[in-house]
Amino acid sequence: MWRATLRNLLAHKLRLALSGLAIVLGVAFVSGTMIFTDTLSKTFDDLFSSTASDVNVEAASAFDSGLEGSGAVSTVSADAVDEVLEVEGVAAAAGYVQAEGVYVLDRDGAVLDTGGAPGIGISWEPDRQLSSSTLVDGRAPEGPAQVALDVDSAEKAGYALGDSVPVLTTGPRVEAELVGVFTFGDTGGSAGASLAAFDTATAQELFGEPGRFDGISVLAADGVTDAQLRDRVAAALGDGYTVRTADEQAAALAGDFQEGLAFVEVFLLAFAGIALFVGTFIILNTFSMLVAQRTRELALLRALGAGRAQVTRSVLAEALVLGVVGSAVGLAGGFGVAAGLRGLFGSFGLTLDGGLVFALDTVVWAVAVGVLVTVTAAYLPARRAAKTPPVAAMRDDHVAVERSLFRRTVVGSVVAVAGGAALVAALVVDDGSTAASLVGLGALALLLGAIALSPVLARPFLRGIGAALPRLFGTAGRLARENAVRNPRRTAATASALMVGLALVSGFSIIGASTSASVDALVEESLGADYVVSTAVGAPFSAEIAEQIRGIDGVEAVTQQRFGQAAFDGAPTFISAIDADTLDSALVLDYVSGGTEGLRDGGLLVDEDTAASNGWSVGDSVPAVLANGRPLDLTLGGIYAANQAAGTVVVSLDAFTAAGGEPLDRFVYVDLAADADAGAVRSQLEGTLEPYPVVTLKDQAEFAAEQRGFVDQLLLIINALLALSVIIAVLGIVNTLALSVIERTREIGLLRAIGMDRRQLRSMVRLESVVISVYGAVMGLVLGTVLGLALVQALATAGISRPVVPAGRMLLFLAVGAVIGVLAAVWPARRAARLRVLDAVATA
Amino acid sequence: MTIQDIPTPRVGLDAPAAARSVGLSKIYGAGDTRVVALDAVDVAFPRGEFTAIMGPSGAGKSTLMHCMAGLDSVTSGQTYIGTTELSSLNDRQLTALRRDEIGFVFQAYNLLPTLTALENITLPMDIAGRRPDQEWLDRVIDTVGLRPRLAHRPSELSGGQQQRVACARALAGRPEIVFADEPTGNLDSRSSADILSFLQTSVRAMGQTIVMVTHDPVAAAYADRVLFLADGRIVDGMSAPNRERVLERMKAFDAALGA
Ligand SMILES: Nc1ncnc2c1ncn2[C@@H]1O[C@H](COP(=O)(O)OP(=O)(O)O)[C@@H](O)[C@H]1O
């Protein structure tokens, strides 16, 4: 039997290639995802473990917030550095300065594109033992007019040693001579971030506080372990400091990223899963068809005395060989996918240096998945093949008895209805996380139900839209329709791959469109100011800007908004700080009780949910602690309906500043006087912002557009990934059609013999393809619409308040479905048209 | 008696022919695998005549039909359908010619499984985008006796019924000539008799021209004329054949070949 299996594999190279392709693609995506996430992890691990010092000291936060971007000012004094130097076992110690929001500008004065990665400013440590960067060219920066850049940034901006480099800080913009370039950490990578290094005094001046540091690097003397040193330093400094060994430091830093990284991994693996899921259909379909085509051959084997188990085994063995080979090729393809993903993420700013990481895990998983899926997909057809009666070998046209779709109908309906019920339940349930998991489960059930039902629905659908085909395309149209209807399971399985892909794409489109519409509505409803001044990513900027804008003629009110963290009852939360005087001109808050007045003199405004969950009402005294440990005694002065721009908690700017909150603005709202010349004011505003390229001026519409931009970018990534599943779906259609053409060689020959020309034949194959893919597209769009709307409803609490179905885009997807059909048919149609009439007629 | 003793007849070359060939040769392969399937065959099929072609397996019967019908290219010589010389036609013209001027009945796989009997019958006209001549169509259908089965799919028809549908299809477009390659090869004698008398009727009553390849002396007896093919050459002919005479002639061949 083994020889028969191998012979059979080799005898049908084309079929082999086609079915192998599905496996290759599925495995390529899975392994590509794994390679990419491994690479991602390694990049960050390297980045965080590249501290050269043995022990690191930082000022402790008042609470373990776990929230990024705290915006609290808590620094280490020069005295602390001296104290550390006193500690026994310290070989060396030095304070360092490090800040985000320090951008390198290119020659045109534009911020060097880090694509979302931070621009970081650091102090250059003269004691090289304590530094984690390595100079590769030039020398260390000294004095206020010298800077060193990381190699990548210098290269990107095209700066050479001696060039004058403009650097933008949260404070003033400076020009400094480039005197050195360096690499960071062991791998030299900075994950896309730009690094600008000044000497310590200049760094403190530009983006720190004179005489203060962000942390202390400590080197242990010989014979002292990191842990011992940590304990001694901690004991010497007392409370108020976080002292960590190098390992702990790396772990702590990495920990913050781990969550984000885990998310990326889950996200990518979800897509890999989708790709594999879609690929499974193709493999299943292919094997079903291959076995069907070999019915006679298998029956002959049975007639010659092969047992059922032997026939099953021979088909499974074939799948096994194919699975192993496909997985191996897919693994190689995975490298390509990983490289592609790296490029994709790179274009969004996450630059990954160093080579791709190829772990043993990846090999094991890829092969396991590829082989398992293939063998599983081949099992059902194999069992069916084993049941082929030996008499089928003798009969000329053994027509496989069409199995009833009854069970499918029942199971599919039950699962789909259960999924629908879960979606409905999700809308009723109050609890957000329960609702989200109900939506997830419901979506999955609905998808599976739809897949189970698709052969049942195929017939009426194809007959319905197929009714027009004979009228439009004559005999070719009629034959195409009949061919598509002929085997509803095959048609459905082929269409299902496209259905899954398009369901996801259209579902995400609905979420995207709804989010965009919600952003527009939000901006329109809650923004009272004429202009917003901010960076695209909500990064902090100098309060200078607000001051300058106040001086412009025609500006009525300028409102600064800052962010920070505070703990209420020990629970940390983001707070925003806003001028009490001008709040009403900037934001439109919808008060449930109290009002803006309540914000003055140590007042506090919170949204309804926050008030409800804490049991607060207006007039209550609410004590808080800022991240720097300073207490704030606040009194609740107003409760407003949820407002994205204001956030959940608002304190007055005065109180925030007094308590030592970060003196940098995140948003500045500008309201014009009623009689102001808008055009003139705008150009003055823009003039003011000229030295700050990252800070931009936006009117309401532009601000909304900027906010929408994030959504669009995210959708772009998601769609780029989903495109892969659509490509697999297309290959699935190609596969099915090509196999159908082989299967129908005789029919095609007959058609040619009795006078169908090549053009008609091609259009017959093409129309069948279009009909199938349009069926998949319609199913996908319907499903995607249901899922998208359900998700939007579930996300209503997260601010997506406007469900929108982008009709134009949906029609576009439908058209894409049809085009996919045409494209998928190109090769099979040509093959059909090329068949020699006699080959077809004469093969007995 | 040897094959050489039998004079090669040049039958029907003068009457108006529905199809004819001049010096038709067909050679497959080259070198060691070279096979001369047809060796300078001159033959003509007069209008309104039912011709049977007989000969041992591998004699070139199918090849002759395929070449004459424009399904296969010729190595040398000419073939004509009516007055049209086939080698001058491109694929498109050939296709149209097959559709409009030629009817086919193969041994098996004559029908598209997705179409009903009626749809199969009118298929060549549908492909051409032509309406069938309803009166003629009715006559053909009634002659083959398929009226009650028109809405059935091939899988719901017996082998004999399927072949009758194939015959009806071949005739429905009133082609210049019908080629049938062992149309009864897969059928029992009852069904064979039905098909053969139908073919005979269509020649006698409707004036159709039919060329049929067969192994069976009984089938050949339905024809007006039998041509014997051996080693790619027409070696004998017989008018108004009957079973006994055909059998006798075949025995003579076997003896000659055995010799
Ligand atoms: N496609 C082909 N390639 C090579 N040889 C062929 C091909 N078709 C037929 N032949 C050879 O041509 C000869 C005539 O074949 P055919 O016309 O099928 O005979 P018949 O129909 O009389 O049994 C045979 O020797 C056969 O082997």
Ligand SMILES: [Mg+2]
């Ligand atoms: Mg033959």
